[in-house]
Amino acid sequence: MNQITVHSPATVANVVCGFDILGFALNEPNDELTISLSDVRGVTIINEDDYQLPTKAEDNVSGAALLALLSETPDIKGFQLISKKNIKPGSGIGSSAASAAGSVVAANILLNNRFSKEDLVRFAMFGEKVASGVKHADNIAPAIYGGVTLIRSIFPLDVISIDAPELYVTIVHPQIEVKTSDARQILKQRILLKDAIKQWGNIAGLVAGFINHDYDLIGRSLEDVIIEPVRSILIPGFDEIKLKCKEAGALGGGISGSGPSIFMLSQHASTAKIVEDVMKDIYNRIGLAYHTHVTTINKQGVKQIVL
Numbered sequence: 001m002n003q004i005t006v007h008s009p010a011t012v013a014n015v016v017c018g019f020d021i022l023g024f025a026l027n028e029p030n031d032e033l034t035i036s037l038s039d040v041r042g043v044t045i046i047n048e049d050d051y052q053l054p055t056k057a058e059d060n061v062s063g064a065a066l067l068a069l070l071s072e073t074p075d076i077k078g079f080q081l082i083s084k085k086n087i088k089p090g091s092g093i094g095s096s097a098a099s100a101a102g103s104v105v106a107a108n109i110l111l112n113n114r115f116s117k118e119d120l121v122r123f124a125m126f127g128e129k130v131a132s133g134v135k136h137a138d139n140i141a142p143a144i145y146g147g148v149t150l151i152r153s154i155f156p157l158d159v160i161s162i163d164a165p166e167l168y169v170t171i172v173h174p175q176i177e178v179k180t181s182d183a184r185q186i187l188k189q190r191i192l193l194k195d196a197i198k199q200w201g202n203i204a205g206l207v208a209g210f211i212n213h214d215y216d217l218i219g220r221s222l223e224d225v226i227i228e229p230v231r232s233i234l235i236p237g238f239d240e241i242k243l244k245c246k247e248a249g250a251l252g253g254g255i256s257g258s259g260p261s262i263f264m265l266s267q268h269a270s271t272a273k274i275v276e277d278v279m280k281d282i283y284n285r286i287g288l289a290y291h292t293h294v295t296t297i298n299k300q301g302v303k304q305i306v307l
C-alpha cells in the first residue's frame, strides 16, 4: 500500500482529577488524515479544511510528530500528509493530539508497523510540544491506544490501559478559544498537602471505579480541587452546567483537557441526551454559541479507513 487514511479521535484529557496523567478517546468527532511516501525530504503538508494551520513541518503538530519519526527512519526520505480536521483547534478535546497521533499511526501502517505504540506516543509528543509548549501524553496515549489510559510517567514513558465500563459522554464546546499554553500558565506551581491528598484519593478512586465498573465510585471521584478552581473561571456557565448536569443524572464531569469544552459521563444513553439538553438550555440562555456531541468511549483509537 502506498497511501493510508485514518480516522483519529477526539480525546478527553485529565478526566477531572488526573491532570496530565488520565485520558480517554471518543468515538466522535474524528480528524481524517491521509499519508503517503514522498521523494521530497521532510514532511509536505496539505490542509483540506478552513483552519489555516501552518504548513511548515516544524511549526505544524503533525509535521513535528512525523519529523520525530523520520529521525529514526533513515531509509525514508519524506511523507506527504493531507489533513482534514473536524476537531476544532483550541476546543479542549484533543485537536492537536488527533493530528499528531493520527499522523504517526498512519505513517507506521505505511511502514508495516515497525514501531511500537510507545514509540508512536514518543513521536507524537513532539507535536504536543508545538501546540502547548510542553510534552504531555494524556490526549495522545488514548488516541493511540484507545479506551482509558493512565500515563504513569512520560520520562521514561509508562502508559497503562485501564479497563472501563460502558459510559456515555456528553460534550459541550462553547465557541470561545482557550489556548492550552495560556491555560497552563495560569496554574499554581505550588499546592497544599491537604489538596494533594484529596486529589490523589480521587485519582485512585477513579481508576478503581473504572476497573471495578463501580459507577458510584466513578461519580464520587470526579472531583478536582487543584486545576478546576483556577481554569473554570475561563469558561462561562461552568459551575451551573456542572451542577445542573449532575442533578439531571450525570455521574459527574468537568473541564475537558484545558477547556473550554466541558464533558459529562453518564451510565445510560438516555441520561446523556438529557444532559445535552441541559447544556444547550444554559448556553442558549447565556447567549453563547456552542456545539455538542453525545458519544461513547472509543476502545480502538486511531483506525485505518478505506475511502
Ligand code: HSE
Binding pocket: 013, 014, 019, 020, 021, 092, 094, 136, 138, 139, 180, 183, 184, 257, 258
Ligand atoms: N493535560 C493537558 C492540560 C491537556 O490540561 O493542560 C491539554 O490538552
